[in-house]
Amino acid sequence: MVYTLEKLTIKPLISLWLRKVEGIGNIPKGIPFILAPNHSSYLDVFLAPSIVLSSIGRKMHALGNYYYWKNSFTSFFLDWWECIPVYVEHEKNAKEKNMLALEKALSYLKQGHIFIIFPEGRRSDGKLIKGHTGIARLALMAKVPVLPCGIINANNVLPKGKLFPRFARCEVKIGKLMYFDKYYNKKPSKKILEEITRSIMKEIAKLIGQKYNY
Numbered sequence: 001m002v003y004t005l006e007k008l009t010i011k012p013l014i015s016l017w018l019r020k021v022e023g024i025g026n027i028p029k030g031i032p033f034i035l036a037p038n039h040s041s042y043l044d045v046f047l048a049p050s051i052v053l054s055s056i057g058r059k060m061h062a063l064g065n066y067y068y069w070k071n072s073f074t075s076f077f078l079d080w081w082e083c084i085p086v087y088v089e090h091e092k093n094a095k096e097k098n099m100l101a102l103e104k105a106l107s108y109l110k111q112g113h114i115f116i117i118f119p120e121g122r123r124s125d126g127k128l129i130k131g132h133t134g135i136a137r138l139a140l141m142a143k144v145p146v147l148p149c150g151i152i153n154a155n156n157v158l159p160k161g162k163l164f165p166r167f168a169r170c171e172v173k174i175g176k177l178m179y180f181d182k183y184y185n186k187k188p189s190k191k192i193l194e195e196i197t198r199s200i201m202k203e204i205a206k207l208i209g210q211k212y213n214y
Contacts, residue, residue, distance in 0.1 A: 018047070023174030027055045027147065032109045033177065034139055034146045035060075038204050039118035040126045040155035043165065048149050049116055051172055059113040063101060063134070065122075066091070082108075086134070102138055109142040119200060126155040128205055130214040136196035139180055140188050146200055148175035150207025173207040 037048045049060055059082070066085035069075040078085075084101045087094040105115055117138070119131035139146050150173040158165045178200060183192055198214065205212040 019169035019171050021051055021172045021174070023176075024051070024055055026174045026176050027052055028145075028177060029056055032112050032142070032144050033114060034109075034135060034142075034144060035114060035116040035149055036119055036135055036146050036200050036204065037116070037149035037151050038124070038128060038208060039120050039122065040124045040151070041158045041160075042123070043154045043158045043170070044118065044123075044151050047151060047154065047170070047172065051174075052114065052116075056114075059108070059111075060116060061105065061108050061113060062116045063105060098134075102134070102141065105138055106141050109138075109144055119197060119204075123160055124155070125160065126153075128201065128208075128210050128212055131197045131201040133190075133193035133197045135200060136180075136193040137188060139196065140183055140193075143181070143184055145177040145179045147177055148200060148203040148207060149173070150175070150204055152208050175203050175207050178203060 035048060035052055037044055045062075049062075053060055062081065062083045063086050064078060064083050066087050068078060069085050084104050085097075086101050087097045089095075091097070109115060115138070117135045119135045120129050121132045121134075122129075135146065151170060152173070153168065153170040156166065156168040157170050180196055183196065186192060198212070201212045201214070
C-alpha cells in the first residue's frame, strides 16, 4: 500500500523539481544494498527513494533521528514506512539503543530489503560535511554493497529553514555499487570504519562535483 501511494503521489510531485537522473542502470535488481545519498534538503528524503523504488519495487527502510518520532504526524508515516529511530549521543542509553537499531536494520537487509542512510547524518548547506561511520558498520554487519547517490541543488529547491519549495531544479546521479568484502574477515576497527566511510563519501563527492576533505 505504501509503495503504491508513493508511485501515485510522491513520485509525480517530486518530478516537478527534478531536471534529470543519471545512472538508473546502476541500481541492482535482485540483491539487498544500502543507498547512500548526500543530504542538503528535506527533499532528499523523498527524492532518492522515489527513484530507486520505481526502478526495483522492493521494500526500503531508513534510519532517522528519533526527534521526528516525537511528532504524531511524522511518526505515523515513519512507522508506516517501517523506519528505525536512532539517537544522538547525549540521549540516555543512546549507544545501546543505536546498536539495537543497527540490529533491526540488519534483519531487514537479510530479508532482501533495501536501506537508505544519509552518511552525513544531518542536512548540510549544499557542501558536504563529514560522514558518520554507521553506514560502514551496517554494510559490514550485513555484508551488502553500498550504492552512492549524488543529489545536486536540492538545497536550492528546499533550503534549510524553508517550508515551501522554490521554483528550481535538481539532479540525481547514481554511482556504481561499492563492495567491501575484503573487510568481512577483519575486526571492524575504528580505522576500517572510517576508511570505508571516507571511500563512500568520496564517491558521493565525485557524483556532485565536490571534494571530500575529511
